[in-house]
Amino acid sequence: MKEGNERKFKLGKLFQEYVVAMKWSYMRNGCFSTNPIVNSSLFFPLAKHVINSSFSEFCHFPTYCLIHSSSSSSNLSNGLRNAFATHFIHSKLIKKGSLHHEGSYLLNLYIKSRLVGDAHKLFDEIPQRDVRTWTIMISGFAQNGFFRGAVDLFSEMLEEGVVPNRFTFSSILKCCSSLNELRMGKAIHGWLLRNGIVVDVALANSILDLYVKCHVFDYAEGLFESVIDKDVVSWNIMIGAYLRVGEMEKSLDLFRQLPFKDVATWNTIIDGHARNGLQVAALNLLYQMVETGPLMNQITFSIALVLVSSLSILDLGRQIHGRILRIGIYNDGFVRNSLIDMYCKCGQMEKASAVFENFAPYFTTKQNSVISCDESAAAPVTWSSLVTGYIQNGRSEDALKLFLTMVCKRIEVDMFTLTSLISACGNAGLLELGQQIHGHILKTGHKSDVFLDSSMVDMYAKCGRLDDAWSIFKPSNCRNIVLWTSMISSYASHGQGSKAIWLFELMLNEGFRPNEVTFVGVLTACSHAGLLKEGCKYFKLMKEVYDIKASVEHFTCMVDLFGRAGRLDMITDFIYENDISHISAVWKAFLSSCQVHKNIEMAQWVSDKLLELEPLQSGPYIMLSNTCATNHKWEEVAKLRALMKHRGVRKHPGQSWI
Template sequence: MRNRVFNRNLKITQLGKSGRIDEAIKVFSQMTQKNTVTYNSMISAYAKNGRIVDARHLFDEMPQRNLVSWNSMISGYLHNDKVGEAYNIFVKMPQRDLFSWTLMITCYTRNGKLQKARELFNLLPDKHDTVCWNAMIAGYAKKGMFDEAKRLFDEMPVKDLVSWNSMLAGYTQNGELHLGLQLFEGMAERNVVSWNLIVDGFVQVGDLDSAWKFFKKIPEPNVVSWVTMLSGFARNGRITEAQDLFEQMPNRNVVSWNAMIAAYLQDCQIDKAVQLFSEMPERDSASWTTMINGYVRVGKLDEARQLLHQMPYRNISAQTAMISGYVQNKRMDEATQIFNQMATRDVVCWNTMIAGYAQCGKMTEAQCLFNQMTNKDLVSWNTMITGYAHAGQMDKALKVFKDMGKRNTVSWNSLIAGFSHNGLYLDALRSFMMMGRERKRPDQSTFACGLSACANIAALQIGEQLHHLIVKSGYINDLFVSNALITMYAKCGRVFNAELVFQGIKNVDVVSWNSLIAGHALNGNGKEAIKLFEAMLIQGVAPDQVTFIGVLSACSHGGLVSRGLELFKNIIERYKIEPLAEHYACMVDLLGRAGKLEEAFEMVLEMRIKATAGIWGALLGAARVHWNLELGKYAAEKLLELEPHKASNYVLLSNIHAEAGRWSEVQRVRKLMEERRTEKQPGYSWIEVENQVHSFLSGDPEQTRIAEICCILKTLTAEMRNTSCVYDVKSSLFDIL
């Protein structure tokens, strides 16, 4: 009987480790004789598969607990990132052993909570054991607090090889290889772990030649040594060397097979990965998950799904990988089907589904899942903010932001980017300032969003202040930020400043060129924009679709008709770029400004893409300038079909009919406008005074000093009339109200 219970306990442990939790539960429930070890095994099985609530329920039901039971529960909570609950169990323990202390101290050091770890370490009854010392040293070293780590290392009553390796790991894993090498050279004794840490350190910084040199010096390399070097070659795209190393390995474990498969998949050699997978003597959950991820990466979702069904046991990582594949391809029904079939879900799985719904604009479904989550993390909250922002629901995004218990830089960036994305530039800048008041340090994304907001409202003074802050923060060499600076200065009319920023960039990319070209085009410097484009080609930078939008716009504003036609022709014939609607809009505007309305209209009719509101708007503008009422009427009606709820389109069409004397049509359009209940957006403007941006909403009675403003406007209007300002009545009928 005792052997039978022992075998059942062992089976529960093995099933739990392999992720077959349902089978483990079945074995546990069928056991008529259970001892403390049985309960401990089942608690561990629950915890390792994310079912920590079930583990705690079983722990509370235990007829008798021993020290292992308490430690298993602590370990379970820590495995599921429930540090607070683990500490509560630790406090309630009737007695503790060194393992209990080590569990908590190690957990705090791994989570970066070094002050809490140090408090426990100071309370440790017996400080002669090196395990907790090593945990503290590793924790300080991992956080880059090398002085604290070294001080503790020097204070140790007895140092073992693990102590030395803990210090070495701190140096090598944080890129401090010069310190690591000094320590390595000073070690009286080294083992294979020491050598592996040095090799891995060089691999992490991409110095594979030095890594290889040290690898060849290892007296007796173990399988970790081989896998470390193999993974280094694989991650850096040196597949041939990785393959040669794999074939030379004296012993291969499942990790080495997985590393080689991952190398092939990273290099998109899916067939070789499949062949290697089929030759594996044994596979673990990582093997299956790696292959499923590989299929997902190359878009072979059916093969990935088939492999998922073939798995001898399901695990969360493999199922989440499959869900992620469906999410990336917006196949949310299939993703939902797998999600609903999962017995256990971790926070990554929940976040993947929420992100999928958010990307598809299904925020109701995303919110429903978000509400069901019991273990939300920062990614969960940030995903919801981003989702609502992309859906244009900034009121809900702001509510989620305010409801967050803890925020990080990504949270602020999501909110600021959301405001900018939805045209709420003043709110974006206010959020930027609030972020500073909460002492959250902005990163390159924050600065780029702030600069974008300044660019769109021409807030030059604030943009210049951001520029100074960027220099102080050390992000001036960030290409993403530099390109945003170019755009900001250009849109604020300071093209010279934009050029200075451009010249200060060490390695300009196509976005840098595009930003400066568009800046010159925006400020009417058509010839300068063309010169920049030619310089860009001489530098060997390949233009993209955005480049030609800027260049064609420059030709349009500069009246460079022949050059514009030549460039538009080259888009397709020379650069093999498919023209976008924006390219056609530029060309229609170019031809229209030159009075070539027939050619512009013919281009619209012959386009290979569907005409957008921008294209019809460009044609309408040309018709207005050259007084072609029939073409203007046609373009206005097309515009109305694309934007049926935009009030200005109805007003414009009504004015066109009025100019032609078609009063019955005027009545029809006005009636249609009332039936569709279109809303005319109130006018909105802003002005920057003494480093503050003041916004004005048309008809807003709450605006401060409104009476004074109206009085000044009346005075200005009277002065303008006294200067004999000529007003073209015919042209006014075409103006968009």
């Protein structure tokens, strides 16, 4: 037998053993019936493929198998299949004693199966490691997000005297941009130039990406201009760069100049518009893509669904859902999650949970302890989306039930979910549950997170525990404007105006720039503490120093401020000076001030203004009627009630939990 044929024969034998072992494993996991490999229509073409292929192709066999089975409704995880196959092949190679020759193939396979730890162990066992071996390991680390590890490996490699190649550099440059290590990246760029290394397009693109990610635009533009054989990737990087900093004209200019736009070009430009608040333009671009552009991929669908969510066009969302089903990319984790998120944001919780339920088998397989790397990474996002969806749709109870299910199923509850849950506890006044979740966070030793801290401060404050809120805020080492605002607003809502202002001044001293919400907190603090002068000062500061346009919330705070200070006369001037007489919320605040000060004439005038804006709302009638009642004007009260009845305005009675 010729050497080549012998090799094929051996591979065929190996394949048979593999299939037998795999079947056994499926049976043990109770997944036999759903196993696509036992389906004969798949089995024979695959067998043929493997027997005719080289060893390296054989190593990709599980991936190949996965591509074919991913559109069927297999509930067996891909990662498991890959991991199993990889371990199996590894054991065979050890028996054959050919780890020496085939080591880098196997290493590649471990990386593809995302078994980075196993790959590293194998890497240490391989006796002779060349550039190839090192590069597979380094890029494997980089692909799986272990950027520091990759950089450490890189320096080890240099110490051992192995000379890196283009691929090594490309991987390391990716790490530099992810770690924001501009200096290291620049050093590598310089080294390449000094040593006359041929910088091909791919490598140039890595450098371009580094400069873009590290925000050195002049370098990026210079490099972009100087690269002669630019490919579509180079263009896409530059287009994306301009979009990220809001340079819409520049990005569109490049977009128009580019003759061959690929799917990534379109995805970049559509998403970039959406992220810059230009949703309608993004939608038009999407339509343009459907008509004249390349075929949409799963990323396009994901982007489109996010766009639909922000525009709340449920019909379009449904159409996209249909298209996703037809194309058969329903199993993509991102697409699935965007779909759930879209239904949540459009208030369609039933639809959202239906999509979620369709994937339930993925998660229940955990009982059989088969959950893959891919799915364990995707699952918490999906759960989190649904939990958050329930909370945002005011269904805290459903959210909490789902949370309990997650705990029972031992699905990792990540920071995103915990943040939403804490916020829900705050809104519902569920102090005990909030404390339990807080305890859970402390026990599991999650890292400090500014989102979580903000919602925790808010939760404790809303549940009346200002001291606990402070004890979260004080030691926090990752303060941002939202966290400061939460604490300032907490003091404000507890009537501790001077403390809120003290904290605000402290924040300014530390160099934080207040946003519109911060000023709502500060103005509320002033109004609750009767600090008329300070309130006016900060309102001016907001507009003149921080260039923040006053919104309805700020105006109502100001009206409230004048009202509580008993300066009803100032309110009218304020309303006309700021040209806000068309905003009903302002008049409502005014009316409630009239009620507090028992000023019946003013209340009458204000409620007339309010009724011009909202003739069918019960609020103005009720508030005016209450003002009359506090002044014992019972005839007026009766007249108002009659008028309401005549105009068909109904007041829904309030209800209390107590």
